[in-house]
Amino acid sequence: MMPADTAPAADACCRCAEASGTCCTLSPGQEEFCFPLSARERADMEAAGAGPEMFFSQANTPAFVDNLCRLFPGEGALLRALFPAGGFHDRLAVALTGECLLLGPEGCRLPREARPYYCRLFPFWMRGGRQMYFEFKECQALRESRGGAGLLKRLGMTETGVFDLYHRLREAWGLTERR
Numbered sequence: 001m002m003p004a005d006t007a008p009a010a011d012a013c014c015r016c017a018e019a020s021g022t023c024c025t026l027s028p029g030q031e032e033f034c035f036p037l038s039a040r041e042r043a044d045m046e047a048a049g050a051g052p053e054m055f056f057s058q059a060n061t062p063a064f065v066d067n068l069c070r071l072f073p074g075e076g077a078l079l080r081a082l083f084p085a086g087g088f089h090d091r092l093a094v095a096l097t098g099e100c101l102l103l104g105p106e107g108c109r110l111p112r113e114a115r116p117y118y119c120r121l122f123p124f125w126m127r128g129g130r131q132m133y134f135e136f137k138e139c140q141a142l143r144e145s146r147g148g149a150g151l152l153k154r155l156g157m158t159e160t161g162v163f164d165l166y167h168r169l170r171e172a173w174g175l176t177e178r179r
């Protein structure tokens with residue numbers, strides 16, 4: 001067996017798919033908290049073969065918007081304008097047991113470049129201009145790494161790549177750029 005810090009990066013997510021539900025699985029009842037999909041992201045997914053059954057039209061519930069406000073502190077007014085009460089947004093469709101319908105036995109069925117930005121970033125995020133990561137205990141890559149740099153390597157990502165993806169996500173979701 002290869003030492004944890006020299007195994008190919010993509011393997012961590014494959015092992016995760018074999019061992020658990022991965023970050024591609026929601027707890028049943030938490031579906032409304034799934035991140036939104038922009039029209040651009042949906043178009044990229046459809047171009048890669050995702051059919052209409054892979055998407056769900058989700059109401060902009062107060063709990064959903066509150067959750068987005070926690071992801072983007074200080075941007076509540078803009079988020080409430082983008083996701084108004086009474087409106088709907090696209091999200092990933094999930095099975096009754098919570099798995100994204102695009103999740104296969106070896107991970108996501110979509111090529112990486114066609115996956116939603118949030119999926120491609122996870123578990124990384126940016127806060128106050130600084131890179132951070134979510135402490136998700138089911139994350140195989142997190143378990144096998146010793147923090148930020150090791151986690152980046154494990155997932156085949158770079159600091160520049162995280163920064164770029166995060167800002168592409170903001171642009172796609174309609175958030176005014178703040179660098």
Ligand code: SF4
Nearest residue numbers: 024100102103108119
């Ligand atoms: S689109 Fe792919 S990466 Fe994103 S949650 Fe679904 S299976 Fe996972």
Ligand code: SF4
Nearest residue numbers: 013016023139140141
């Ligand atoms: S990013 Fe982490 S939680 Fe998501 S599939 Fe990869 S190893 Fe699993």
